[in-house]
Amino acid sequence: QSVLTQPPSVSGAPGQRVTISCTGSSSNIGAGYDVHWYQQLPGTAPKLLIYGNSNRPSGVPDRFSGSKSGTSASLAITGLQAEDEADYYCQSYDSSLSVLYVFGTGTKVTVL
């Protein structure tokens, strides 16, 4: 049911920069609604990573950053660390009279 599309996987060596895209449409991201990002470590609940497109909750390292443009958003991880290996999901609001809150398809980040 996901209406936000993410790449299934991205990988990088320690210290590198990786980006994860989140592509939506005119009824969600393109309509100007905020995008939020979550990190899900193996076997744990998702954790809020970025809210309001680019804001980090207290305690989230500044290695994580978010941006939005048009119908897409991106999450960047700089200085990749082994502990960043996880699944990442974007989330937004959708006004198409279907489900209100939609999640992305999810991206597995692998640290080589």
Next chain:
Amino acid sequence: QVQLQESGPGLVKPSETLSLTCTVSGGSVSSGSYYWSWIRQPPGKGLEWIGYIYYSGSTNYNPSLKSRVTISVDTSKNQFSLKLSSVTAADTAVYYCARENFPGIAVAAYFDYWGQGTLVTVSS
């Protein structure tokens, strides 16, 4: 620090009703600043929003589940609950309760605190 904890049966028979409760600590479900949501994740798959409830009792559900879902709140116990009727194997998932923070408007809402999740398996 806000904490949420799901509880309920881990095994439900097909056609029966799944019932889960989320107990909130370190915060109040009576706060007018938040919605209280249920989200699920089938094994190996992505996240699906099920619905939310406001302290007043107003609700909003995922249309794909609306005919089978009921979310309620008990402010005296600081809990909110999920009931999903007529379950099938497709409802097997980890169910999370979460606090939904809406800074002024619902369209900007995000989930800032999550329970640890509970696996519910639908099987005879």
